[in-house]
Amino acid sequence: MTYCLGILLTSGLVMAADSRSNAGIDDFTSVYKLDLIDVPGKRVIVILSAGNLATTQSVITQLREYSDHGGPRDLHKVKTMYEAAKAVGDTLREVIARDGSYVAPYGSAAGSFIVGGQIAGEAPRLFQIYTAGNFIEASPRSRYLQLGETKYGKPILDRALRFDSPLDQAAKLALLSFDAAMRSDLSVAMPIDILRYEADSFCSTNRASLEKDDPYWSALRTAYGDGLAALVERLPPPPDWSA
Amino acid sequence: MTYCLGILLTSGLVMAADSRSNAGIDDFTSVYKLDLIDVPGKRVIVILSAGNLATTQSVITQLREYSDHGGPRDLHKVKTMYEAAKAVGDTLREVIARDGSYVAPYGSAAGSFIVGGQIAGEAPRLFQIYTAGNFIEASPRSRYLQLGETKYGKPILDRALRFDSPLDQAAKLALLSFDAAMRSDLSVAMPIDILRYEADSFCSTNRASLEKDDPYWSALRTAYGDGLAALVERLPPPPDWSA
Numbered sequence: 001m002t003y004c005l006g007i008l009l010t011s012g013l014v015m016a017a018d019s020r021s022n023a024g025i026d027d028f029t030s031v032y033k034l035d036l037i038d039v040p041g042k043r044v045i046v047i048l049s050a051g052n053l054a055t056t057q058s059v060i061t062q063l064r065e066y067s068d069h070g071g072p073r074d075l076h077k078v079k080t081m082y083e084a085a086k087a088v089g090d091t092l093r094e095v096i097a098r099d100g101s102y103v104a105p106y107g108s109a110a111g112s113f114i115v116g117g118q119i120a121g122e123a124p125r126l127f128q129i130y131t132a133g134n135f136i137e138a139s140p141r142s143r144y145l146q147l148g149e150t151k152y153g154k155p156i157l158d159r160a161l162r163f164d165s166p167l168d169q170a171a172k173l174a175l176l177s178f179d180a181a182m183r184s185d186l187s188v189a190m191p192i193d194i195l196r197y198e199a200d201s202f203c204s205t206n207r208a209s210l211e212k213d214d215p216y217w218s219a220l221r222t223a224y225g226d227g228l229a230a231l232v233e234r235l236p237p238p239p240d241w242s243a
Numbered sequence: 244m245t246y247c248l249g250i251l252l253t254s255g256l257v258m259a260a261d262s263r264s265n266a267g268i269d270d271f272t273s274v275y276k277l278d279l280i281d282v283p284g285k286r287v288i289v290i291l292s293a294g295n296l297a298t299t300q301s302v303i304t305q306l307r308e309y310s311d312h313g314g315p316r317d318l319h320k321v322k323t324m325y326e327a328a329k330a331v332g333d334t335l336r337e338v339i340a341r342d343g344s345y346v347a348p349y350g351s352a353a354g355s356f357i358v359g360g361q362i363a364g365e366a367p368r369l370f371q372i373y374t375a376g377n378f379i380e381a382s383p384r385s386r387y388l389q390l391g392e393t394k395y396g397k398p399i400l401d402r403a404l405r406f407d408s409p410l411d412q413a414a415k416l417a418l419l420s421f422d423a424a425m426r427s428d429l430s431v432a433m434p435i436d437i438l439r440y441e442a443d444s445f446c447s448t449n450r451a452s453l454e455k456d457d458p459y460w461s462a463l464r465t466a467y468g469d470g471l472a473a474l475v476e477r478l479p480p481p482p483d484w485s486a
Contacts, residue, residue, distance in 0.1 A: 155398065
């Protein structure tokens with residue numbers, strides 16, 4: 001599987017992806033599922049990928065080639081994040097039209113993406129691109145988007161994430177959401193690539209690849225586990241229903 | 244969907260089921276998915292059901308008829324919980340053999356069960372019966388079993404439930420696990436039927452059907468939500484990765 005998460009906030013964006021790719025439990029490797037296109041001071045575009053690795057890599061590489069040679073899908077030039085999402089969707093359609101029927105006998109060529117970022121003149125925006133190439137946009141009401149192994153990591157976001165949560169708070173929640181997914185699904189694994197983007201900064205340097213032994217990651221998990229156990233302990237016990 | 248959860252503890256068992264049955268989002272109703280066979284002082288057997296309602300109701304009714312007329316699958320007489328699990332599995336096979344091919348053109352006749360309880364002479368035991376009629380048993384290592392919408396409610400159990408958790412603690416965790424499932428899946432819904440069974444009590448009276456406005460349920464959810472938000476707030480923020 002895969003787990004990718006994009007969070008839209010008044011304060012910016014948190015974008016994160018795991019890095020496991022596998023073709024069966026006896027055949028896995030570590031890949032990049034977070035790609036970044038940026039022009040410092042002007043635009044930051046982050047693309048998270050899930051699905052068939054050949055498909056998603058082709059989409060990213062093709063988009064980079066379009067950017068190198070100009071043209072309508074040049075992510076260095078698109079005027080809005082909506083255009084960026086459309087460029088990803090159109091390129092996905094192109095790759096699936098090229099490879100889909102050849103791949104079908106062996107499995108699915110499907111891929112999907114989360115595209116988040118900010119282009120000068122707009123607020124930060126966040127989109128999810130389906131394998132059909134169409135897409136939806138996040139809003140204050142649906143303020144995060146997920147790909148892949150989405151269920152384990154959802155409750156903590158629904159309970160504690162708000163549209164006006166500070167960026168640091170959202171980054172903690174994103175990592176705890178990944179921890180929930182990784183505890184139950186071996187096909188979601190470290191390192192986690194994570195980027196905190198502060199609205200209107202047009203700067204993408206606050207990012208990291210967290211390995212299993214990362215000290216912050218370890219401290220966060222331990223403190224959360226201990227805190228949760230203590231919290232449940234403090235909650236009122238159920239009444240005696242025999243009475 | 245459905246959500247059923249059985250927890251095995253040194254201190255006893257917690258058995259719980261939601262009550263929504265649906266055939267499409269425009270056609271749902273409330274049913275019983277927790278059934279109880281007990282002989283006070285001697286045996287308590289709880290059966291949780293998921294899957295095709297016609298199948299699971301037939302299995303339970305057929306088992307009750309076997310019990311009324313004696314015979315090898317009489318749950319009032321089986322000598323071990325293993326035999327009880329086998330009786331449920333065999334009856335499931337019988338019902339699917341009778342109905343399966345007729346149902347196939349319209350959908351799946353599949354059903355599955357969690358069977359937990361205690362028969363005098365044994366410790367409490369917990370089993371999961373698959374639609375093939377075969378089954379597995381819980382242990383200190385895999386101390387809970389789930390049916391249906393299992394993923395949302397799993398992380399909190401993995402983080403906070405231990406084999407030696409007190410019964411009340413486990414009941415709180417079970418309800419929080421249901422809350423997680425219900426927040427994300429409309430096909431899991433109140434009332435929740437829940438039973439706390441204390442080891443060696445051979446008494447099944449500590450049970451309830453919790454409605455949406457149950458005061459304990461409301462208090463638990465509010466206290467947990469507030470406590471979780473405060474906990475996340477207290478966790479250390481991620482370092483500035485630009486540095």
